[in-house]
Amino acid sequence: xxxxxxxxxxxxxxxxxxxxxxxxxxxxxxxxxxxxxxxxxxxxxxxxxxxxxxxxxxxxxxxxxxxxxxxxxxxxxxxxxxxxxxxxxxxxxxxxxxxxxxxxxxxxxxxxxxxxxxxxxxxxxxxxxxxxxxxxxxxxxxxxxxxxxxx
Numbered sequence: 001x002x003x004x005x006x007x008x009x010x011x012x013x014x015x016x017x018x019x020x021x022x023x024x025x026x027x028x029x030x031x032x033x034x035x036x037x038x039x040x041x042x043x044x045x046x047x048x049x050x051x052x053x054x055x056x057x058x059x060x061x062x063x064x065x066x067x068x069x070x071x072x073x074x075x076x077x078x079x080x081x082x083x084x085x086x087x088x089x090x091x092x093x094x095x096x097x098x099x100x101x102x103x104x105x106x107x108x109x110x111x112x113x114x115x116x117x118x119x120x121x122x123x124x125x126x127x128x129x130x131x132x133x134x135x136x137x138x139x140x141x142x143x144x145x146x147x148x149x150x151x
Contacts, residue, residue, distance in 0.1 A: 007109040014100045019068035022101040023094050026076055027065065034058070043076055051080075058082050068094050 015022050027044075030037035034051030043049060045065045051058050060080030068074035074094035081087035088107050095102040 009107045010105070012102060012104045014097065014102050016100055019074060019094050019096045019101045022103060023067050023074045026074070026092055026094055026103065043078065049078075056082060068096065071096070 025031045027042040028037075029039050029043060029049055029051050034053040036052045037049065038051075039047065039049035041047065043062050043065055045062055047062050049060050049062065051060075058080045060078045062076070062078045064075060064077040066072075066075045073096070074092075076090075076092040076094075078090050079087045080090065086109055088109050090105065090107045093102075093104040095104065
C-alpha cells in the first residue's frame with residue numbers, strides 16, 4: 001500500500017530475503033537513500049549521518065535502530081533535512097513474512113524538539129525515504145548469493 005497526502009508519504013515493498021538480510025541493507029543509507037553517504041557504522045541509534053543524491057545533501061540523526069528479533073519487526077527511525085527545508089521524520093519497519101520480508105517506510109513532516117514545523121505536502125521536496133524504498137529490492141538482491149536472490 002502506497003500513499004501520499006496530508007504531509008505524509010508511505011510506501012511498502014516486499015523483498016525476497018530474510019528480515020536479517022533486509023535489515024543489513026536498510027541500515028546502509030548508501031544502499032538505498034543516496035549516491036553517497038557518511039555513516040561509517042550504518043544507521044545506528046543516536047548517530048548523525050548524511051546522504052547525497054543528485055548533488056543535494058541531507059543531514060540526519062537516527063532516533064532508534066532495533067534489528068528484527070523473532071516475531072518482533074525491525075524498526076528504524078530518524079529525522080533528516082535538506083538545508084533551508086523543514087525536517088521530516090522517517091520510520092522504517094522490517095516485518096517477517098515467510099519467504100519474503102515486508103518493508104514499510106513512512107515519512108512525515110512534523111514536530112521537532114524546540115518547536116512545531118509547519119505540516120505540508122512532501123511533493124517538490126526531492127526524493128523521500130518512502131520514494132526510495134523500491135531501491136531496497138535491488139540492494140538486498142546484490143547482497144545475497146545469486147540462488148538466494150531468485151527465491
